[in-house]
Amino acid sequence: DGGITQSPKYLFRKEGQNVTLSCEQNLNHDAMYWYRQDPGQGLRLIYYSQIVNDFQKGDIAEGYSVSREKKESFPLTVTSAQKNPTAFYLCASSPGLAESTDTQYFGPGTRLTVL
Amino acid sequence: RKEVEQDPGPFNVPEGATVAFNCTYSNSASQSFFWYRQDCRKEPKLLMSVYSSGNEDGRFTAQLNRASQYISLLIRDSKLSDSATYLCVVNWRSGYSTLTFGKGTMLLVSP
Numbered sequence: 664d665g666g667i668t669q670s671p672k673y674l675f676r677k678e679g680q681n682v683t684l685s686c687e688q689n690l691n692h693d694a695m696y697w698y699r700q701d702p703g704q705g706l707r708l709i710y711y712s713q714i715v716n717d718f719q720k721g722d723i724a725e726g727y728s729v730s731r732e733k734k735e736s737f738p739l740t741v742t743s744a745q746k747n748p749t750a751f752y753l754c755a756s757s758p759g760l761a762e763s764t765d766t767q768y769f770g771p772g773t774r775l776t777v778l
Numbered sequence: 779r780k781e782v783e784q785d786p787g788p789f790n791v792p793e794g795a796t797v798a799f800n801c802t803y804s805n806s807a808s809q810s811f812f813w814y815r816q817d818c819r820k821e822p823k824l825l826m827s828v829y830s831s832g833n834e835d836g837r838f839t840a841q842l843n844r845a846s847q848y849i850s851l852l853i854r855d856s857k858l859s860d861s862a863t864y865l866c867v868v869n870w871r872s873g874y875s876t877l878t879f880g881k882g883t884m885l886l887v888s889p
Contacts, residue, residue, distance in 0.1 A: 703786075769823070
């Protein structure tokens, strides 16, 4: 089955701990993205990567870090510097076409709760 | 500032009703437009892209008005399974997509 997987589905973390969220895709997409969604809010872009070994900050990158060592994988680390980390985290990928109709597809998400 | 505005709803409609959602966007240079559907506690899923000429997919019709900077989604003959939140999404530039999402409009279809 082709698709995007995220793990774990639910994650609990104590304050002051770093935690890494996994995102894998086997769609052969060039571009990958991380968003967070808070209740009643739209999705907000954290980081994105258009190609392996390259990534850019989104609108709310502070307190987060990413890596893109492989085309298939784009892990997100939520550091202790992120002040309000409890949220629904969504990973997405897109073919990365140099066209305006590049379409993003989402993984099932990880719900992070900081205790 | 890049903004996408939607009526949060909820829209409560009976089965079989026709319902319309509108969305406005702030950047006149926006390149492409989408409607996504998000079920409770699930990921967004692409419902349809929105083209300048308007496009239809079964019971769903999307329209774009660039002059007024708004996008609409019409759902005819509503089904119980249409209950979800509908997200209006705009890509501000050509090339790799950097999307801006509206907060979504919730639809509740009742028997």
